[in-house]
Amino acid sequence: MKILVCISHVPDTTSKINFTENDSKFDSNGVQYVINPYDEFALTRAMWFKEKQGATVTVVNVGTIATEPTLRKALAIGADDAIRVNTEATDGLSVAKELAEVVKNGGYNLVLAGKESIDYNGGMVPGMLAALLDYSFVNACIGLEVEGEKATISREIDGGKEILSSNLPLIIAGQKGLVEEKDLRIPNMRGIMMARKKPLNIVEPINSSAATEIASFEKQDAKSACKIVAADNVDELISLLHNEAKVI
Numbered sequence: 001m002k003i004l005v006c007i008s009h010v011p012d013t014t015s016k017i018n019f020t021e022n023d024s025k026f027d028s029n030g031v032q033y034v035i036n037p038y039d040e041f042a043l044t045r046a047m048w049f050k051e052k053q054g055a056t057v058t059v060v061n062v063g064t065i066a067t068e069p070t071l072r073k074a075l076a077i078g079a080d081d082a083i084r085v086n087t088e089a090t091d092g093l094s095v096a097k098e099l100a101e102v103v104k105n106g107g108y109n110l111v112l113a114g115k116e117s118i119d120y121n122g123g124m125v126p127g128m129l130a131a132l133l134d135y136s137f138v139n140a141c142i143g144l145e146v147e148g149e150k151a152t153i154s155r156e157i158d159g160g161k162e163i164l165s166s167n168l169p170l171i172i173a174g175q176k177g178l179v180e181e182k183d184l185r186i187p188n189m190r191g192i193m194m195a196r197k198k199p200l201n202i203v204e205p206i207n208s209s210a211a212t213e214i215a216s217f218e219k220q221d222a223k224s225a226c227k228i229v230a231a232d233n234v235d236e237l238i239s240l241l242h243n244e245a246k247v248i
Contacts, residue, residue, distance in 0.1 A: 001055040001146065001168075003046045004103060006113035006125070007074055008036035008089075009067035013118065019217045026119075026217065028066075035070055038114020042172070044179045045144060046112055047078045053146070056080050058106065062089045062098045068200065075195035076187030082198070087205035090213075092124035097208035099125070100132040108169070110151075115140055115173040126173035136166040142177030 011017070011031045018027040035043070049055040059074040060083040061067045071082040083106075085098045103111060116123035130137030142161060143154035146168070153164045153172065172178075187195070229237045241248045 001049060001053060001110055002106065002108045003049060003055050003057045003110045003112060004106065004108040005039065005043045005046050005057060005059045005074070005079065006099060006111065006129075007039050007043070007059045007061045007070060008114065008117040008119075009033050009061060009063055009070040010036045010117050010119045017219070019219075023216045023218065024214060033067075033070060035073060036114050036117045036119075038116060038118070038175055040114075040184055041176060041178045042112035042114055042174045043074055043077060043079065044184055045174065047185065048179075049110075049146065050078065050080075055110075058083060058108070060085070060099065060102050062087060062095045062205075064088055071200060072195050073187060075198045075200070076191040077185045078191065080198065082200045084200065084202050085205050086202050087207070090210040092122045093128055093211040094208045096125050096128035096132055098205055099129050101206050102203070103129070103133055109149075110146065110168055111135070111171040113171070113173055115175045123173075126171055130171040133169070133171070135169045135171045137171045137173070138164060138166070139173045141172045141174045144172060144174070144178060 010033065012034050015031045019025060020027045043059065046055070046057045050057050057079045058081050059071055059079045061071055062085040064086070068084060071084060075082055083102055085102065087098065089095050111129065113126045113129075115126070127137055127139065138153045138155055140156045141153055142156050145152045149168045151166050151168060151170050153166065154161050155164065156175070156177065227240065229240065238248070
């Protein structure tokens with residue numbers, strides 16, 4: 001089984017976010033980047049298939065040279081090799097087209113990705129990728145087993161979960177539950193040293209055009225100060241809810 005894991009290079013959630021050029025561009029100065037958490041669930045599940053079933057695991061990112069440390073971390077976790085498509089990720093469709101070319105050229109029969117990236121939260125790429133390749137696709141995946149060419153998948157739905165079966169090739173958009181947080185792997189020293197010797201292949205893009213462009217960003221309003229109301233002061237509580245919060 002040849003597995004391709006799509007890796008997004010996203011800001012750490014503790015980073016302070018700012019914008020430049022009249023709020024039309026993200027300011028990356030001083031921002032620490034990490035593997036997209038949803039993609040990390042997918043990578044950890046891929047490692048299970050590698051260790052238990054002898055699968056090969058390749059990680060891929062569409063991005064500039066700045067994303068290579070994130071790919072190296074994925075290699076240190078245990079991926080066999082990495083691919084970087086040498087172009088900036090501009091929108092979901094262009095990224096999906098670049099990834100589709102990688103899948104076609106590599107002959108991967110299982111593609112794992114997070115359900116969305118935590119920076120733009122578009123949630124578009126896995127589904128678009130499946131449509132471009134005409135692969136089966138399951139979103140919001142919380143469980144995956146593969147035996148031979150047949151996969152059993154569980155996905156989250158309103159009020160419960162759904163169990164599906166599919167033949168490979170298959171694309172999965174995973175989330176927490178695909179593996180648990182306690183099962184996520186931290187690169188050890190041996191993994192970090194081995195990652196330096198693993199192939200990180202740079203491929204040129206097919207120059208797919210973006211279908212969207214960013215007009216502007218806007219920060220959420222700052223949270224107001226918390227007001228403490230004594231438990232026995234019901235009148236003040238009602239006044240604040242009515243006059244300030246305006247919820248009653």
